[in-house]
Amino acid sequence: MDQDQLVTIRRDLHKIPEIGFKETKTQAYLLSKIAEMDQTHLTVYKWETGLLVKVNGKEPKGTIGYRADIDGLPITEDTDFPFQSEHEGYMHACGHDFHMTIALGALNRLSKEPVNDHVLFIFQPAEEGPGGAQPLLESTIFKELKPDCIFALHVAPEMPVGHVSSKPGMLFANTSELFIDFKGKGGHAAYPHLTHDMVLAASGFVTQLQHIVSRQLDPIEQAVVTIGKINGGTVQNIISETARIEGTIRTGDANSIATIKQAIERFAKGFEQSHHCKIDIDYGSNYYQVFNDASFIEQFKSIVDQSTLNWHDASEAMTGEDFGYFLKEIPGFMFWLGVDSEYGLHQSRLNPDEEALSVGVDIVERTIRHIEIN
Ligand SMILES: CC(=O)N[C@@H](CCC[C@H](N)C(=O)O)C(=O)O
Helix, strand or coil: CCHHHHHHHHHHHHCCCCCCCCCHHHHHHHHHHHHCCCCCCEEEEEECCEEEEEECCCCCCCEEEEEEECCCECCCCCCCCCCCCCCCCCECCCCHHHHHHHHHHHHHHHHHCCCCCEEEEEEECCCCCCCCHHHHHHCHHHHHHCCCEEEEEEEECCCCCCEEEECCEEEECEEEEEEEEEECCCEECCCHHHCCCHHHHHHHHHHHHHHHHHHCCCCCCCEEEEEEEEEECCCCCEECCEEEEEEEEEECCHHHHHHHHHHHHHHHHHHHHHCCCEEEEECCCEECCEEECHHHHHHHHHHHHCCCCEEEECCCECCCCCHHHHHHHCCEEEEEEECCCCCCCCCCCCCCCCHHHHHHHHHHHHHHHHCCCC
């Protein structure tokens, strides 16, 4: 696949973003591209809306895993691309269109010229939520094909094309989703004293949550509490009897997630009394930190140093990734690939430079050809 073909694939995928476990068009598209490849060494397995593609090795001693996530986000695209999302309200705003294209490009090369070891390409659904990695790891098919080492990349909008970064140890944070429902007594806007306003309770709670990191946690700990969505009410002159906030908790230390949850629950008890309401908390899906194996990072850095790419030592990021679950069971690593976009991840105008597609394919192929399973 040359650069033009990679660009076509990326744009095709960009048009059809689908959220976690609904990636049916994406799966069909990936299958159609894989069907065009040399099938001699390939075996393709479907898992839910994802795919596992095994490239049989020439003299296998083990299996190298490479994972790409395939889901989009519920964001309305605000670019003027001619290949804009055709799915209203959804966008590949986290670069998974790049991740899939790079995986297809590397798979195509490996299908023509396998390495000694088996290689397992994992096209994983639902990274943004509710999390595809954990159920995949528990599946019978994955247990049968389980690789001995594994790696993955994530696009980095703030880094120029031709640059990669990573680090040993924690790269991405521990995360927990956060969904909080408020239920009280609504009523007429003109009679607030007869109601218990859930829009007011929820908005107060959002502000209160921001005191957790600044006042309830050791300042040395890394932590984030973000509320990304608030909903409540039906019309301007009715005091709402319900409201809902949705957010995420991120920490460097897995134990700090529990500390933050305890603080949220304490605040909730107080709010139930002071706002005469019922509060239900749901922590949705929780991701384990991405923890890179030091020896694989050493190998990867030397592979990068022998290429034309520029290496940077990464800092820890408070992004989450369910790839952390793979790394909890299988040694390996994740790295950032520079894609040079003015707009960042999860922004409606994310505009990664497509030159990074070939760069990504080259470094993934090169890594598969040179990495040694410990
Ligand atoms: C790389 C990236 O942006 N990942 C997502 C993962 C989401 C995890 C979960 N849905 C949550 O919000 O806690 C991220 O938002 O960091």
